[in-house]
Amino acid sequence: MRAALLVSLLFLSQSCDKPTASRPFKAKVVVSTEDGYRWQELEFKYLQDPDRMRGDIGDIVGGVVFNIIFDTDIVKEDPESLYSKKGGDVKTDYLLEDGVILAQNMDTLAMFSLYKAFEICVDFWKDHFGLSLEDQKPSRLLYDPQYFFEVEGTRVSAVRKRNASYLLQTGDFMINKTSSTEHVPLKVNLAVLAHEYGHKIFNIQFARRDVTFYETKNKRAETQLLGINEGWADFASWLLTQRAHEFEASIPALGKERSLPVSWTNSQLIKEGGAICGGQYYCKGSLLASSLYELSQMGTWDAMTVGKHVFDALLTFRDDWEAHKNEETFDFYYFLIRIVNEFEEGERAGVCTVFKKWFDDPFTLESMKLTCPD
Numbered sequence: 578m579r580a581a582l583l584v585s586l587l588f589l590s591q592s593c594d595k596p597t598a599s600r601p602f603k604a605k606v607v608v609s610t611e612d613g614y615r616w617q618e619l620e621f622k623y624l625q626d627p628d629r630m631r632g633d634i635g636d637i638v639g640g641v642v643f644n645i646i647f648d649t650d651i652v653k654e655d656p657e658s659l660y661s662k663k664g665g666d667v668k669t670d671y672l673l674e675d676g677v678i679l680a681q682n683m684d685t686l687a688m689f690s691l692y693k694a695f696e697i698c699v700d701f702w703k704d705h706f707g708l709s710l711e712d713q714k715p716s717r718l719l720y721d722p723q724y725f726f727e728v729e730g731t732r733v734s735a736v737r738k739r740n741a742s743y744l745l746q747t748g749d750f751m752i753n754k755t756s757s758t759e760h761v762p763l764k765v766n767l768a769v770l771a772h773e774y775g776h777k778i779f780n781i782q783f784a785r786r787d788v789t790f791y792e793t794k795n796k797r798a799e800t801q802l803l804g805i806n807e808g809w810a811d812f813a814s815w816l817l818t819q820r821a822h823e824f825e826a827s828i829p830a831l832g833k834e835r836s837l838p839v840s841w842t843n844s845q846l847i848k849e850g851g852a853i854c855g856g857q858y859y860c861k862g863s864l865l866a867s868s869l870y871e872l873s874q875m876g877t878w879d880a881m882t883v884g885k886h887v888f889d890a891l892l893t894f895r896d897d898w899e900a901h902k903n904e905e906t907f908d909f910y911y912f913l914i915r916i917v918n919e920f921e922e923g924e925r926a927g928v929c930t931v932f933k934k935w936f937d938d939p940f941t942l943e944s945m946k947l948t949c950p951d
């Protein structure tokens with residue numbers, strides 16, 4: 578008798594605890610606003626299943642284990658071999674208040690906020706740059722992935738924090754576990770997600786989703802391209818948020834090297850290196866982002882016009898990479914020249930002035946001489 582009662586109670590609690598949300602789904606999420614991060618009630622456009630966080634622009638996936646020691650050749654054939662566990666559905670926990678989803682734990686709050694931020698990214702590139710949902714393709718957002726690697730024959734698991742990333746091989750986003758040292762969690766910081774989404778756009782526009790397109794025999798050229806990709810992603814992030822200090826909302830120390838504009842030029846970076854900026858190829862990327870930011874702030878062009886020219890230049894810059902990627906002299910100037918040439922002839926001198934201010938080293942100035950004469 579007691580057993581029967583217990584069973585029925587469990588059954589009752591299971592059948593009652595899940596509210597049914599109805600379309601259009603609305604949830605209280607954390608969003609970035611002019612006045613910092615705020616709780617807001619927002620409507621979802623692409624979310625189809627709020628219980629499992631699946632939708633038209635992609636799904637949040639949990640329980641993924643990333644294999645750090647992957648075999649590059651195998652991954653080329655089978656990108657999914659990057660994962661030793663492919664993961665599956667996440668499960669949210671929420672209540673409904675007047676039809677609005679109220680998260681009942683931190684992960685659920687983060688997942689709804691994250692999904693909303695991705696909706697904003699997708700719409701930004703759709704509405705301003707004409708990339709349809711089909712062009713962009715859905716993304717998998719790997720939530721709190723684990724990492725496996727081997728130390729002296731022993732398999733070790735780890736979690737990465739204070740970072741997020743876009744995986745070229747699979748087109749997935751790694752939304753890493755939140756560190757207690759992050760202020761606003763990176764996984765709900767719109768600028769961080771917009772930066773990662775910028776890498777996805779770079780991959781569509783520049784590499785046409787071909788992971789082998791990035792390959793080069795020249796290590797230096799590879800680093801230059803990484804820097805260009807980072808600079809583009811930071812500019813793309815700013816273009817979307819229009820706020821230059823958004824990364825700092827999560828990690829204040831990022832401000833010095835990533836908030837736009839930075840305080841050094843390329844000749845200073847070459848001379849002083851790590852003393853001026855410790856972020857390796859990100860540092861030169863920040864120069865690219867700062868120069869594009871300045872072009873957008875001069876009052877001559879609106880930010881979206883500059884953004885469109887840079888976006889279009891990614892297409893033509895493809896040819897430069899293909900032709901010169903194995904050369905020791907491959908550098909940012911190829912991309913800068915492509916950007917200059919996207920502007921009307923009468924506008925180019927003004928664009929050159931800004932690029933020459935940031936990339937003021939003799940090598941870049943000499944390399945751009947034909948496009949940007951003195």
Ligand SMILES: [Zn+2]
Pocket residue numbers: 772773776807810
């Ligand atoms: Zn990046």
